[in-house]
Amino acid sequence: MRETKKDSCRDDLLKGSEIEYKSEVVTLNKYILQLLNQYSMKTFPFLYALIFLFQWRAIAQDGPPLRRVLELKVKPGAGTDGAGVVWHPGQRKYYAAMAGQANFPLTVYDEKGMQLTGDRLVTMTNLRGMWYNPNTKTIQTNGFATFGWREYDLDIDGIPEGIKIIQQGQHQPGLDHVGTYNPVADVLYFLDTEEGMRLAIYSMKTGNTRYNLTLHLQKVSELISEEEEDTDDEYNHTNALFTGIQNMEIALLNMTQKRIEFYNLNGLMTATRALPPETIPEGTLNFAYANGIFWLFNKAQRQWDGYK
Numbered sequence: 001m002r003e004t005k006k007d008s009c010r011d012d013l014l015k016g017s018e019i020e021y022k023s024e025v026v027t028l029n030k031y032i033l034q035l036l037n038q039y040s041m042k043t044f045p046f047l048y049a050l051i052f053l054f055q056w057r058a059i060a061q062d063g064p065p066l067r068r069v070l071e072l073k074v075k076p077g078a079g080t081d082g083a084g085v086v087w088h089p090g091q092r093k094y095y096a097a098m099a100g101q102a103n104f105p106l107t108v109y110d111e112k113g114m115q116l117t118g119d120r121l122v123t124m125t126n127l128r129g130m131w132y133n134p135n136t137k138t139i140q141t142n143g144f145a146t147f148g149w150r151e152y153d154l155d156i157d158g159i160p161e162g163i164k165i166i167q168q169g170q171h172q173p174g175l176d177h178v179g180t181y182n183p184v185a186d187v188l189y190f191l192d193t194e195e196g197m198r199l200a201i202y203s204m205k206t207g208n209t210r211y212n213l214t215l216h217l218q219k220v221s222e223l224i225s226e227e228e229e230d231t232d233d234e235y236n237h238t239n240a241l242f243t244g245i246q247n248m249e250i251a252l253l254n255m256t257q258k259r260i261e262f263y264n265l266n267g268l269m270t271a272t273r274a275l276p277p278e279t280i281p282e283g284t285l286n287f288a289y290a291n292g293i294f295w296l297f298n299k300a301q302r303q304w305d306g307y308k
Contacts, residue, residue: 061270062271062272062273063272066260066275066276066307067276068276068307069293070113070293070306071113071304072085072094072096072107072109073113074098074105074302074303075105075107077104077119078098078100078104078105079098079104081098081100081286082097082285082286083097083100083123083127083285084096084127084288085130085290085295085304086130088132088139088158092110093108093109093110093111093158094108094109094111094113094290094291095139097127097141099285101123102124104122104127105123106121107121108159116159124160124163125143125150126143126144126147127141127143127144128144128147128176128177128178129142129178129180130142131179131181132290133181133183138151138152139160140166140181141163142177148166148167148169149171150163150165151163151164171188171202171207172190172202173190173192173194173200174192174194176238176284177190178191178285179202180239180241180242180289181204182242182244186205187204189240189242191237191239191240193232197215197232197252198213198214198215199215213265215240215267216267217269218231218261219268220269233256234254235254235255236252236281236284236286238284239288240252241289241294243262243289247264248271249265251289251294253287253296255282258274258275258281259273259274259275260275260294275296275307279296280299282299285297286299288304292308293307293308294308
């Protein structure tokens with residue numbers, strides 16, 4: 001597909017923000033070390049003040065608490081876990097699916113959350129994540145184990161009527177991992193918790209692994225040492241979300257603290273948003289991002305609750 005000028009600018013902006021942030025941290029770190037080696041004890045108070053100011057600047061920003069703005073009700077039937085939510089900007093519709101089997105429900109909604117489809121529409125694949133691809137203007141999916149990556153065919157009304165394979169076989173670190181798509185880099189991210197918390201990054205074109213990105217949980221600066229306490233079990237460990245927000249590209253669901261944490265493409269935490277106290281986050285699946293809204297599947301009410 002031919003790269004447009006707009007796509008190129010977005011790519012440069014994304015890479016530029018990553019390089020600029022990392023360069024700023026590394027440069028200041030080296031500068032402080034040089035000063036510590038060069039000057040006498042009399043200068044230490046100044047240097048400690050400099051370090052304090054930088055660390056204060058690097059503290060992750062707590063945004064305003066999230067509030068529920070929309071709900072997508074799923075009709076009674078098969079499945080207990082939500083696989084994903086997608087917003088199609090061309091159709092101006094939401095698509096929400098259940099995880100588990102290829103005959104589990106897929107539901108289409110209008111922009112206000114009104115259901116547009118009945119009980120007969122199913123996922124046609126064993127879903128583990130779905131996304132809108134603006135490069136192809138299609139809804140695509142990742143499947144359990146060897147179900148692979150697929151793409152829905154929509155009818156004239158925007159309702160899925162078929163599905164085709166775009167990458168066959170397993171293209172993810174584990175059987176149950178959920179894919180999230182970065183359209184600028186044209187890659188899929190999968191949260192890999194086998195050794196700490198990291199993103200396994202796969203090329204959309206080839207289906208092959210490109211590299212891994214370590215997520216430094218709750219760490220906001222390279223000047224701050226890693227926490228010794230193991231915090232991995234605080235998080236939903238199948239889902240990481242790509243937001244497309246500069247310096248807040250990756251979102252993780254912290255179940256213990258009932259908040260969403262944002263990480264940049266250097267793996268450092270840059271912001272947090274608190275969920276309402278009554279929210280019940282799940283440890284696997286049931287977490288999505290679409291149309292600027294974070295979605296958590298409410299098992300008790302059998303609905304996707306949207307927070308913004």
